[in-house]
Amino acid sequence: MSQRVISNVIEGRPLVSCKKGTTVRDACKLMTEKKICALAVLEKGKLVGIFTERDAVSKILAKGLNPDTTLISQVMVSEPQTVRAAMPLIYALHLMYEGNFRHVPVVDDDGKPVSMVSARDALGEDMVRLERERDRMETLINPMS
Numbered sequence: 740m741s742q743r744v745i746s747n748v749i750e751g752r753p754l755v756s757c758k759k760g761t762t763v764r765d766a767c768k769l770m771t772e773k774k775i776c777a778l779a780v781l782e783k784g785k786l787v788g789i790f791t792e793r794d795a796v797s798k799i800l801a802k803g804l805n806p807d808t809t810l811i812s813q814v815m816v817s818e819p820q821t822v823r824a825a826m827p828l829i830y831a832l833h834l835m836y837e838g839n840f841r842h843v844p845v846v847d848d849d850g851k852p853v854s855m856v857s858a859r860d861a862l863g864e865d866m867v868r869l870e871r872e873r874d875r876m877e878t879l880i881n882p883m884s
Contacts, residue, residue: 742827742829743827743828743829744824744825744826744827744828745822745823745824745825745826745827745828745830745831745845745856746824746825748828748856748860749824749845749853749854749855749856749860752854752855753854754779754844754845754852754853754854754855755769755770755773755775755778755779755855756778756779756780756781756852757769757778757779757780757781757790757811758780758781758782758811759780759782759787759788759810759811759812759815760810760811760812761780761810761811762806762807762808762809762810762811763790763795763799763804763806763807763809763810763811763814764806764807766778766790766795766811767795767806770792775855776791776792776841776842776857777789777790777791777792777841777842777855777857778790778791778811779844779852779855780811780812780815781852784851785850785852786819786821786844786846786850786852787815787817787818788811788812788815788816788817788818788819789815789816789819789842789844790811790814790815790816791816791840791841791842793840793841794814794815794816795814798814799814816840819843819844820834820838820843821843821844821845821846821850821852822834822843822844822845822846822856823845823846823847823848824845824846824847824853824854828856828860828861831843831856832858832861835858841857841858841859842855842856842857842858843855843856843857
């Protein structure tokens, strides 16, 4: 496995966040709009939590809570573990595996949140290789296309 660094993985990927007072419905709408599966929860620029699709399913839907009245502060994971952008991606993946979660906020050297890394990011290089192989096979099967 290559030694990809988190900063390379998250390059050009801004942090998407909400505040503790955001309703679950509004948070889910934001995640849908941005096509992401996790939000950083910030207060005064500091990371105070994380809210994920898994939280929406297990803490809202499964328990029958109203997403229009339930606030993120009631269901977020408080004080989530973080990684720094200069760390290898494998470190973040190990942290996710050990903690049984799929997203980790990325912070700079001052602890300021800058992005989010996910278990899916590990598929990056493999997905590129798979797409190349698929294209190569397509060319072999249909050389004139």
